[in-house]
Amino acid sequence: MAVFGVAAPIARNPVFGSGTIKRRRIETHGFWIGEDAVESVYIVREKLAQDQAWGLEDLHGCPSVFAIQSPTIICAMAFPNKDGDKKIESLREKIRHHEYLYYVVDNPEISDSEFDKLMQQLKDLEAEHPELITADSPTQRVGGKPREGFVKVPHSSPMLSLDNTYNEEELRDWERRVHELSGRTDVDYVCELKLDGMSLALIYEDGKLVRGVTRGDGSVGEDVTLNVRTVRSIPLSMDRAKFKNAGIPADFEVRGELLMPTGAFKRLNEERERQGLATFANPRNFTAGTVRQLDSSITAQRRLDFFPYILLVRGRTYFERHWKTLDALEKAGFKVNSNRKMVHSMAEVWGFIQEWEGRRDSLKYEIDGIVIKVDRTALQDELGFTGKAPRWAIAYKYAARAGITQLKAIRWQVGRTGKLTPVAELDPVPIGGTTVRNATLHNADEIERLGVKIDDWVQVERGGDVIPKVAKVIKDDKDHPRGTKDFEMPKTCPVCGTKVVRAEGEVDYRCVNANCPAKLRETILHFASRGVMNIEGMGDALVNQLTERGLVKNVADIYRLTKDDLLSLERMGDKSAQNILDEIENSKKLSLERVIYGLGIRMVGERTAQFLAEHFGSMEALESAGAEELQDVNEVGPRIAESIVEFFSIAANRKLVERLREAGLTLTGKKKQRGTKLVGKTFVLTGTLAHFTRDEAKKMIEDAGGKVTGSVSKKTDYVVAGADAGSKLDKAKELGVEVIDEKEMEGIVGG
């Protein structure tokens, strides 16, 4: 039995964590000690043919080797990391930045496949230089850190992510490791769809749902029980007979994927676009944003779905086979995904992968690959975990579907909020079974980033249900010569000819003409909708006819409609026409804030409209307010203020308001009486307060005339810091802003 340390072989091993080289199984554990040294412990478990294998010179500077007479060999080494590869560190920084955008603020800048590529680069570099692995490397952690606002809850056992594979060869490598580590070749596997949502743990006690927890960083998640309860496919309490029949004890935990079906995603994004809110890049980000809503009624409206795939009892897998777990969960009344298969070979796994790559568009939700798990729990336990992921499961990720074609022209599309989106007109190209003729270029910055010219050859990518996008320009390729024509940014709206505007610090160009025909239909639908002027009966069908026939050219025209106008429309009887006229008449009584909201001023949602109405008390005062005064209003920052000023600077918009006034709408309201004690004072709240909720503290300050904002700047007068205050407190100290506690806040507000 040979006993010795090894450092070099592990560097050639693609898997940091464990692997087999020349029939020796090696496990590695890397530790970051102090600031400039890494300690790695390598354990070799294998009987060797000869005692004499590697000499010390092969150990790459390993300073100490402990030879122990046992089948286990340990080499502990510590060495300086002064030459710390700058490339690795800058790559990590980049990945951390994108992780932050993705996990913390739910606003990614790069696609998943681009992110995966960065991650793979880092993994490769670290595999080459295991001595440079640090505990804080993105490869060494499970997920993002939870953001402020929800109570943190530890998981019963870590919620790990899976390692990814991208081709058949990598999959075969995984199978080989499973065979080698388990010492058997007759392994059953379960194939499941890799749902593109977010992981969630549900805890049931006595058959009742008591807690829903997000994955968080894998060991601690956020308690989102109230939101989870609104997901209709999650049982709030179990049918006793059912789960007895399923053989599940009354206290258990299920883990699975929470997701938003693509149809609901599309509708909600359209609605947000209509309200002038930022849209989400994909259903997964929408799901993450939804489950973190503080108002669970919003979550309820969004129709999330949940598919469980893990059952734990006291933190451990309960059934002896994974397949049985899925069946039992299904029997117990959970929505288990039916697209699953038990297989006995990698050939069958590969068949399943290919089958679903062709069928993924037929699903009502997005998948980004296939998950393969070893079926037997005993075998899973034997295979165990690396630091980051189980060895008994692997994900296969589908490649982004892409094609190369020539870009013929760039056309500008005007959206509902007036946003101009560049669309690439392509030489038609088949991608994943459909012919793609157009692809989005997102915005002018993206065109610049890509460096795209007319007649360039471009790579176009298509996700599940997402609009195809231009991913890159083909450069330095004889077969695909570069285009020469630069595109031109339109100076006026391609639909109405009004000058387009690009607000300071924003990427999008917009047509700000409220009467632009491109925006008209959606503007009217928004104005008439329930939450705004509540004109029942004025839905899609009616608005289509009214705009097509030119009966309504702006929202003020609604108040000029006559019964004869309405009767001239298709499928309109006397009674319905009268009902609509009554509805229109009733809408005139609605409050000022609704009218402000109804104007569709960009970035002015329901809440902002309410604050504006309370602050100004009349449309007239709002119209003439300058950017400075507007920023005195609750939650109105420079960008919103600018958007409002811009809206009223356009003659057509002022004329529109005038006509609404003539029509008899309510354009005055009650000014909210607020204290004057804190006028002009700006507060920022951070951390957890002991005696008030955030909303209560905010109301106290606002009632005294003060203003509460979200971020600390030089203009901030006070930062109120509660327990566990984070970066905002640091920022306040850095800027020298006065930091007060809860008691002091009460003193300032009350006293």
Ligand SMILES: [Zn+2]
């Ligand atoms: Zn326009």
